[in-house]
Amino acid sequence: MIEVQNLVRTFNSGDRTIKPVNDVSFVLEQGTLASIVGKSGSGKSTLLSLLGALDKPTSGDVVVNGVSLAGMPDAKLTEYRRRDIGFVFQQFNLIPNLSAVDNVMLPMEFAGVRKAARAQRAGELLEQVQLDPSKHGRRINRLSGGEQQRVAIARALANEPKLILADEPTGNLDEQTGDHIIELLSSLSRDHATTILVVTHDRALANKTDRRFRLQQGKLTEEPVRGRAVAANV
Amino acid sequence: MSVLARSVGNAFRNKVRTAAVVAVLAVAIGLALAMLVANQAVGAKVQELNASVGTVLTVNPAGGQGFEGGGEPLTTDQATTAAGVPNVSAVVGTSSLRLRNAAEAAAQAAAQTGQTGQTGPGGQAGQGGPGAQAAATLTTSLTAAVDAGTLGNRNQQANGTAGAAGTTQQPVRSLPITATGIGAGVDTTGKALNITQGSGLGDYTAASTAALLGTTLAEKNNLTVGSTFTINDQTYTVSGLFDAGTTFGNNAVFVTLPSAQALAGTPGELSSMIVTVNSMDNVATTKTALQTALGADKADVTQGQNLQTAVSSLDSVKNISFIAFVAALGTAGLIILLIMVMLVRERRREIGVLKAIGAPNRTIGLQFVLEALVLAALGSAVGAAIASFASGGIASALISSNTTTTTATTGRGFPGGQGGPFGGASQLLNSVTATASPGVIAGGIAAVFGVAIIGALVPALLTARIRPIEVLRGE
Known part of the structure; x- marks a missing residue:
């Protein structure tokens, strides 16, 4: 379970103070597939970075399975990211001079998975995201944007994280592949109790999630998803 | 892919830049190795001279x-x-x-x-x-x-034993x-x-x-x-x-x-x-x-045989070559430091990515140190080749330069010709042979690697200060 408590993140820009995340609180049960929608620059990526321990909040706390991230030393935060978090970045952020399979193997290498095991799992994950097997060994900079996005999703799944944070995971995919990715994320949350929080402009994707939030000027509100009631724990 | 393989791959990511870096490193490392070879050769000669003087x-x-x-x-x-x-x-x-x-x-x-009055000066029968x-x-x-x-x-x-003014043929x-x-x-x-x-x-x-x-x-x-x-x-x-x-x-x-x-x-x-x-x-x-x-x-x-000056001169050459070795080695280390700092700055976002997906600081630091060692290894290989060709000439130039200085300072002519005070020393100096032995080259390359590690440690430590949020820079 992820519990976000009065999360605030401020930045100073000249003599102005910007609050992309302003007193955000919510709770996500394990296995929830949730989405955050909002305009560009509304603070969605900042909120994801705070949940994924990429950044530290100005105030407030994120509690993951009863463990507070506030005050956690850097080494522990690294371990948290390695073990519990899977990121899908908007710009993929793959290592350009490595192959697709090497990129997927990286998080497993850091987690100490043996080479043979990680090679096998990387291949399986790339198949799950429907990357042509002939492109598994191809360098990232020789893959299309959609292919890179699928590699990024496979990398996020590598260590079977408890929480997947995805920024526009279907943004560069054609409709068919996008649907497949949505189905893949849904099955992960449903069958593996993986909590998934996606930031998206894709209304179709947002409507397929269990819960939908809107971030506007740093404030988070939950919106009803068609056919579902708004959860009471926002 | 292991850290080492990733480091090797990174070293060749930009081939033109890698070639330029290796070329500059090779010159510095080659000079360092040549100086070390000259230093060892002169040191061995000093020992030999000391042994001959005993x-x-x-x-x-x-x-x-x-x-x-x-x-x-x-x-x-x-x-x-x-x-x-x-x-x-x-x-x-x-x-x-x-x-x-x-x-x-x-x-x-x-x-x-029979030659009365013809005894030379100082002549005593x-x-x-x-x-x-x-x-x-x-x-x-x-x-x-x-x-x-x-x-x-x-x-x-000339010694007067025959009589300076004598006109009779001497036996x-x-x-x-x-x-x-x-x-x-x-x-x-x-x-x-x-x-x-x-x-x-x-x-x-x-x-x-x-x-x-x-x-x-x-x-x-x-x-x-x-x-x-x-x-x-x-x-x-x-x-x-x-x-x-x-x-x-x-x-x-x-x-x-x-x-x-x-x-x-x-x-x-x-x-x-x-x-x-x-x-x-x-x-x-x-x-x-x-x-x-x-x-x-x-x-x-x-x-001994008036070899002190020769030994002293060779000692100077030895000291000069050692200082030049350290300076060239330091230059190689500085080149590696600057290159690696540049690479760390250039790859801030990539380092952020690695941290975001859970790479510990030591793994990232090690990756950069190994990348520096790959560059140092390439530089050493080319530098060793340069040293093997240049060490003899550099040693000769050093000795020649030093003995010329001695001549100018003492006005006595260190190398000396026939009958000169240091004629023997001159021959000894000329016989200094700088050979790039595998042991000396290996020792020099070990020193290069030591300096490369030191040079790479600073940028490696810099990577620890890069925060994972760098991954979102520009998003």
Whole structure:
């Protein structure tokens, strides 16, 4: 379970103070597939970075399975990211001079998975995201944007994280592949109790999630998803 | 893919830049290795020179120079004083004699009797050079093994023995024979006599009628072990033959020290002292102490064969090459530092990605250190090739430059020509051979890798300060 408590993140820009995340609180049960929608620059990526321990909040706390991230030393935060978090970045952020399979193997290498095991799992994950097997060994900079996005999703799944944070995971995919990715994320949350929080402009994707939030000027509100009631724990 | 494989891949990510970095590194590393090779070669030569000079100091009367010098003779009391100087392990006295063939001397005396008023300056019955006080000249039944030749005759006339104004043709003479009374079984440079036949003189500190002859002198006079000959009508028996290695050195006789002193009529006097120091490290300090104990106006203390200047000069070359090695090594380290800092700055976002997906700081740091080592390895490979070609030339240039400086400073001409004070040293310097041995190159490359690690540590530590949020920069 992820519990976000009065999360605030401020930045100073000249003599102005910007609050992309302003007193955000919510709770996500394990296995929830949730989405955050909002305009560009509304603070969605900042909120994801705070949940994924990429950044530290100005105030407030994120509690993951009863463990507070506030005050956690850097080494522990690294371990948290390695073990519990899977990121899908908007710009993929793959290592350009490595192959697709090497990129997927990286998080497993850091987690100490043996080479043979990680090679096998990387291949399986790339198949799950429907990357042509002939492109598994191809360098990232020789893959299309959609292919890179699928590699990024496979990398996020590598260590079977408890929480997947995805920024526009279907943004560069054609409709068919996008649907497949949505189905893949849904099955992960449903069958593996993986909590998934996606930031998206894709209304179709947002409507397929269990819960939908809107971030506007740093404030988070939950919106009803068609056919579902708004959860009471926002 | 392992960290190492990733580092190798990263090193070649930008091939043009990698080639440029390797080229610059190779020059610095090549220079460092060449300097190290030169340093080792010169160091080995210094050791060789020190070994050839050994731990022997020679004490001569102040103002003395072989048979031509002046000054007061050394005494056995001074030998006792020398033996008391710290670190002196042995003192051997010598007494030098010059022997002329008795028949030849008689013929010359007869010729001079008929040339009234034509005796040259300082001439004393044709037996002594001007002011010759370091050695007495005696007659012998032996005939010298070396003919005077043009140089010998010229020298004898210059020394006034033939009479400067003489108009009568002088009889052709052979060179004098060198006879040395010695207090131990060593030659005048302190080296053990190389006795090829027979035996030594037994107790070198007691009067004896035994003598050692040089091989060529014995052959010239048809003498062998057990044969006899005379010096000043005193009969001596050949107890052994020695080989000094040179024609002049083998035209010599050794007798015990008291025998020589008795022949010369100078008991208690010494021509020189051979002082052995207990360790090579103590030679310089002992030399100073010995000079002080004996008095600079009484005795000249010299080390070996005037090689000190050569050793000193080579030491300078050694120091210069070592400083240049360290400087070139430091430059290589600085190049690696700057390149790696640049790479870290360039890859901030990528480092952020690695941190975001859980890479610990040490893994990222190690990746950059290994990348630096890959560059250093490439630079070392090319640098070693450069060093193997350039080290000889650099060593020669260093030595040449240094000796030129010495010439300009001292005005004496260090390399020296024939008869110059350091002619031998010049030959020794010219014989310095800088060979890039695998051991030296390996040692140098190990130093390069050490510097590369140090140079890469700073940027590696910088990576620890990069926060994972860098991954979102620009998103």
